Amino acid sequence: MISSTEVIDELKRIVKQKGLKYTEQREIVLNILINAEGHLSAEEIYNLIKSKKRESSIGIATVYRALSFLEEVNLITSIAFGADGKKYESNTKEHHDHLICTNCGKIVEFMDNEIEKRQDNVAKKNNFKITSHSMQLYGVCDTCQ
């Protein structure tokens, strides 16, 4: 687990190293994801920014550009939750998979070392060099049953 200031510093480092510019907007987007409980869509992030700090405006295009950039430099990760489109989470979190309630939308994160090991195994057997994986279990949660 990495602290949030460390991630922001990392962003500054990457931006400088690439000869790019450090902007408030990229920091805001990253900060929101660091402090977010769950997984956010581009639109949700956009709305959060607009409602929280009404003095500074931000364009939805900038949110998308920031998200692509942050994912490219591996500070955040996107996951495609069914039809709902892409959602993002910051990489400050440990790796984990998702249990999703199809009724209320509740998401429980979990991690199973044995599954991870077996996934690597499957990949090896098929001569794939794994870069990432995505695993979601869909069902009905405790309270919704």
Place this chain on the structure above:
Amino acid sequence: MISSTEVIDELKRIVKQKGLKYTEQREIVLNILINAEGHLSAEEIYNLIKSKKRESSIGIATVYRALSFLEEVNLITSIAFGADGKKYESNTKEHHDHLICTNCGKIVEFMDNEIEKRQDNVAKKNNFKITSHSMQLYGVCDTCQ
């Protein structure tokens, strides 16, 4: 594994039972998915129909409507492959997961009983009643490395 005529009969049964109408279009879409090797998008199915039988026309909207319907009654399943949008496969196939090459798009299907077992376990521990799951391993395949 279920035979393709059985699936078509199943479709006829469901349609009748729901008091709906049996149309050639729904049958065509289902048939394409039954006979398809891999996973097809709505657009790919649409193009297949247009090229194969140029006498009968079909609208893209009808393809989408047929796909939603068939998924709803559980004759086909959709999977969201990253940014490429939804793809469909018929439920005649055994359950399996996917290994996806991020370079050439090649998809390898696999099945691991131990992983399945562990998934059920995780669900039980969290009091979820699992309805389905989706698992994709992303990486670079043999020939692309």
Place this chain on the structure above:
DNA sequence: GTCAATGCAAATCGTTTGCATGAAC
């Protein structure tokens, strides 16, 4: 004849792009 399904075109949604302007360096 009734009602659902279709085909088409228009509408909508999420996302991306072009371009002039503004901000970081």
Place this chain on the structure above:
DNA sequence: GTTCATGCAAACGATTTGCATTGAC
């Protein structure tokens, strides 16, 4: 001052909808 990032609006691709017509029953 140069160059990258931004904001806006227009463009885009995938999917959905409204509506008049067609086809299954």
